[in-house]
Amino acid sequence: MNTGELVELGRQLRVDSIRAAAAAGSGHPTSSMSAADLMAVLLARHLRYDFDRPAHPGNDRFVLSKGHASPLLYAAYKAAGAIDDEELLTFRKLGSRLEGHPTPRRLPWVETATGSLGQGLPVGVGIALSGKRLERADYRVWVLTGDSELAEGSVWEAAEHAAYEHLDNLVAIVDVNRLGQRGPTRHGHDLDAYARRFQAFGWHTVEVDGHDVDAIDRAYGEALSTRGQPTAILARTLKGKGVTDVEDREGLHGKPLKNADAAIEELGGVRGLRVQVHEPPAARALHSARTGGLELPRWERGEEVATRNAYGQALAALGTGRGDVVALDGEVSDSTRAEFFAKEHPDRYVECYIAEQQMVAAAVGLAARGWVPYASTFAAFLTRAYDFVRMASVSGAGVNLVGSHAGAAVGQDGPSQMGLEDLAMMRAVHGSTVLYPCDANQTAHLVATMAGLDGIRYLRTSRGDSPVIYGPDEEFPVGGSKVLRSSDQDRLTLVAAGVTVPEALAAADALAGEGIPVRVIDLYSVKPVDRLTLRQAAEDTGCLVTVEDHHPEGGLGDAVLDAFLDGRPVPRLVRLAVRTMPGSASPAEQLHAAGIDAESIAAAGRLLVEQAVVP
């Protein structure tokens, strides 16, 4: 396409953006119009992509970080022949693939769900990292981002990560239209302000008029010829560009144009330009997923092993057995034990330093390229990345997250280091799996099993040593549980997981000594939960005590109730959990203070059984 055709294509993308939003009665046409020329030049001149084969390993990758500009993306799909005009006009309607914000669940050409701002560049870094370090492929990663979203710290975590990894296959195209949702951004059209920041973080920068197609073309060329560092193209644009009524005006964010017909006329009417997007170069696929047999580490009953140690050893073994497993950690690999993997598979280990949002985003990007990422930090610090976890679930991304140092059992370090909300946070994520092992063999099996699941999978590990209670060949299906004590006379069921399992066993022994036979269930699969076993226990024993090293809301206790929320009779229940704000103390003192140690469990069980006797 020549200059004139590129200009025309930009106008077509604007017109189609306006039409899509008008048909929907909602959407963000003005945010689409500012970036239309940037998109036109990319699509027609630089992107290498086979829309018929989105999985082609040579395809460039495009991420629309400003996901609300979805009309522009869909208009581009139409121009490329990937969708037709009829589908374009289904925008935002029930059942349409063209959602308000694009998601890979619905559209094969979308790499990652966006719509929470400041996430596109972080995920793009993960994809670029895959291309450069793991796949050693030649594809480029283009991220179109807004200016407003550069206020998100996650963008600067990404900037730091990309420069440190010398990701010269990554281009950030910043649509500096100077207007956020409610008004002007901090820096308006001061391109230098953004350039200074990117440069300080180690990026190459290009400043450009974002409506001059030839200048844009040169800027993309400069980005592609830059070696050793990523490039940020800072493009001065106007929101609503090309339509007098809305151009560069405040108060019009996220609103269809009032007079769409006149606007379309001002832009020269509806066009039917088709872009012949460059074919991707021939490329080899990812290397084979399985490179050897899987030999998990084994421990004997009675050993004392921290589940975090078992995690690290199992992950290292999994990395040997599977060539598609990648590990990431947030500068605490000596604590999470991800270092065991890092030492054995340094080529597939990504050190993310203290930047949990970027760690999860990079994992999402790696998953988008077919890797099976395991990202670890303290359970407490995964809260830092909750929005990224949430958006990963919108993407349908297959990501393994591992939170160590869970609960008050951490001990002296105090509450800032204790994951006490992580089970609630992870359970509430759609389609998630939440696992909480109590011993080393169980941990190892679950680490291997996680790899094959869909969606977000969370594994909670503990700091201190705990006794190995299962043999190394025991199976631990997701959605299952283990009944550790059981008899026909059980008068009570204790439901525990992780560090509270040994406590529950000790409590059961104490109660048995008093003539109260007690069932004990190890609920290592917190979500999905083993409904049948819990219902059987309720039927057999009539009452349940749940005990968890977590705040009372949203954790193990609530998970158990899942088994009874379909209208069936519910057993009598007591929930033991961490109800206070812990301070510093030894792990044993912490469990006692929280009322979740063996003594407290036995006391609660005794009381519940006595209540049952005297109704």
Next chain:
Amino acid sequence: MNTGELVELGRQLRVDSIRAAAAAGSGHPTSSMSAADLMAVLLARHLRYDFDRPAHPGNDRFVLSKGHASPLLYAAYKAAGAIDDEELLTFRKLGSRLEGHPTPRRLPWVETATGSLGQGLPVGVGIALSGKRLERADYRVWVLTGDSELAEGSVWEAAEHAAYEHLDNLVAIVDVNRLGQRGPTRHGHDLDAYARRFQAFGWHTVEVDGHDVDAIDRAYGEALSTRGQPTAILARTLKGKGVTDVEDREGLHGKPLKNADAAIEELGGVRGLRVQVHEPPAARALHSARTGGLELPRWERGEEVATRNAYGQALAALGTGRGDVVALDGEVSDSTRAEFFAKEHPDRYVECYIAEQQMVAAAVGLAARGWVPYASTFAAFLTRAYDFVRMASVSGAGVNLVGSHAGAAVGQDGPSQMGLEDLAMMRAVHGSTVLYPCDANQTAHLVATMAGLDGIRYLRTSRGDSPVIYGPDEEFPVGGSKVLRSSDQDRLTLVAAGVTVPEALAAADALAGEGIPVRVIDLYSVKPVDRLTLRQAAEDTGCLVTVEDHHPEGGLGDAVLDAFLDGRPVPRLVRLAVRTMPGSASPAEQLHAAGIDAESIAAAGRLLVEQAVVP
């Protein structure tokens, strides 16, 4: 103190850090030792603080962002005479005020809890903002931060915010000891790398040898004389400085010294230096909290008003009634309606742009200075700040958080914009209050009530209009509920909140028409929950249906169960919630697809009642 005495003081702080960690058997002495000279000069030469009157309005404010260096902080308290040597050696023990990471819950001189890295500077910005913009006081805010934690994006949100607000009362002291927990940082001792970043974000920077007390003194002086911008002092230091065995060595993070006695000897032994900290200048206290009567907005029954609109209007009115109310928003004030407050009280409105972590951190800083902050964004985007919310609860900070556009009822924008995990997230925070109003008058009353509560208070608002069903003088106590339909013959109870209340009422009407009388409870106080009313309903009707616009885990349904988890008989229960990943669709289509509209509620209720008849 002269140079020699400052050097001695630095050594004393090191020795006492080593002693505290040795007594505890855990802790971070080497991270304390790198910053000891920075602390010594600050304490003896520049800090203005009355340890007997921590609430003195003229006191400087000190934030230890690298909270794990708590031994250094406590050693400084001892040198200032605030604690004695005996207390110093209680470090990290059960019941001690000297926790592993400092918290204001326990110590009056601590401004905010730290220990999750990258939070000190963001909160410090909030405090400095109070000093400069709201209190117009002369105090300075000193934040001692590590180098490793500069990888956190939140630090750059804070840097941006501070420079934008010209906070020349803020000094970041960066202890560049080049070593993180697991090894070297990305930039090692490259002070320029950090200086470039801070300068690009608009800060003044000073590079200094962090063990040269005279140079440090000059650097502090330069920071204090810098006008119009904050200053970052980049100090080259050595981890474990002064003890040959550990100085500048990897693998020693978070470990007491192996040979503490020899180390203390190498540092010249235990000293008893006392520092006479400068008195703060005379200062006036914050202006009076109440500046007028509170006149909340009023709506008549039958009006259609979005609860987010009611929030904005009520907050503006509250701001008129109370001079201590401050509002913050993350660049969506036109959506959350915080703009109503911003227009009426621009002096007490803080625009945080798209930086939710910084928004919550600034709110925590403002709360530390006695303000009553209300921070708002979409409920979905509060997930971005979860670690800050968690840490705010560790601080015991009194912060109001408001999440708008909750649930699938958002409609066409799709799942990225829908808060579907927010209730779970906020309920799991220790000591939190979670409120979810269904009409405008209820919203207004709750907005006013929130101001007087302790801890984290969360209000969930909705995008679309909803009918006003309460009179403007109705009361809505926290921990209460409203029974909207009730009779002696009720065979079922529907428990709803927010957008599902009108749906539940319609379902109840439909069921009543079929001869099934139904009780309806508006559970606007999700935490704490109205146990008595729920128990009464369970007793009267035998079965409950909960219905919520939220994922099934951790929300309203789990909150209801709180009333029954003490061993008492539990009613039969059905939980209706958003069990799928929504796409784009109209609000009504969304509620129907999720099975939480009137029709779905009636169907579930019918089934449950039929089950009850045939046991």
